[in-house]
Amino acid sequence: MSSAFFVPDGSSRVELEIKKSRFIGLAARVDKKSDVQKVLEAEKQRYPDARHHCWAYQIGSPASPRMAAMNDDGEPSGTAGKPILNVIQHKDIGHIMVVVTRYFGGIKLGAGGLVRAYSAAAEQAVSELALTHFEVTKEASISCDFSQEQYVRHWLGEQGISVRDCQYSHVVTIQFNAPERIAGALEDLSQRPEFEVEVEN
Structure with a gap:
């Protein structure tokens, strides 16, 4: 399973009028609760x-989110939060939240109409x-x-990785963030006696 995915870069806002x-x-992007x-x-x-103000979010990889939740905020159960979450789950985007705010216009939409409206806005x-x-x-x-x-x-540099920090003592210790895609290359490097490789669990 890949550890790479897309996340929001900023936020977006749209407005629809339905009946x-x-x-x-x-x-918008959310990284924690x-x-x-x-x-x-x-x-x-x-x-x-x-x-x-109905909403849903998922935090973490879209393939296996760490957290996900939804809320109908007073709309009939299952007509708002769930449709918003369904949209999110079909988009292959992580660390995302969608809030749909509704101003009631005086005409009832019915359960099916609400599901379609919240889905469309999301x-x-x-x-x-x-x-x-x-x-x-x-x-x-x-x-x-x-x-x-x-x-x-x-x-x-060849792996496309930036050095986060470098410490000098009797040896040089170069610190960086290692993506999953270089796990094999790091393992190969650790087999060479001149290098000591450490990766957090």
Whole structure:
């Protein structure tokens, strides 16, 4: 399973009008539960007189999220949060939250109409979102003699990896974030006696 996936790069906001009800969709990045609360509170403050702020999110890889949740915020059960989450789950995007705010326009949409409306607002918000590539990494280090430092820096550069920190004592310890894709190459390097490789569990 790949540890690379797409995440939101910024946020997007869309607005739909369906039978006089306004549906405002926001898609944004969330990395932890406190981010979820911040995004939701910001939307409630932005639209304080709206009747509903329905939402869903998933944190982590879209293939196996660490956390996912949804909320209908007073709409009939299963007509808002679940359709929003369904959109998210079919988009192959991680660390994402969608909030759909509704201003009731006086005409009831029925359960099917609500599902379609919340799905449409979520779909449009997500489709207008700019995305960036994200790789899950582990903290790692390579220790070596001073004479090998340039070799290690060059080797990391060839892997497309930046040095996070470098410490000098009786040896040089170069610290970096190691994506899963270089696990095999790191293992090969660790077999050489002149290098000591450490990767967090």
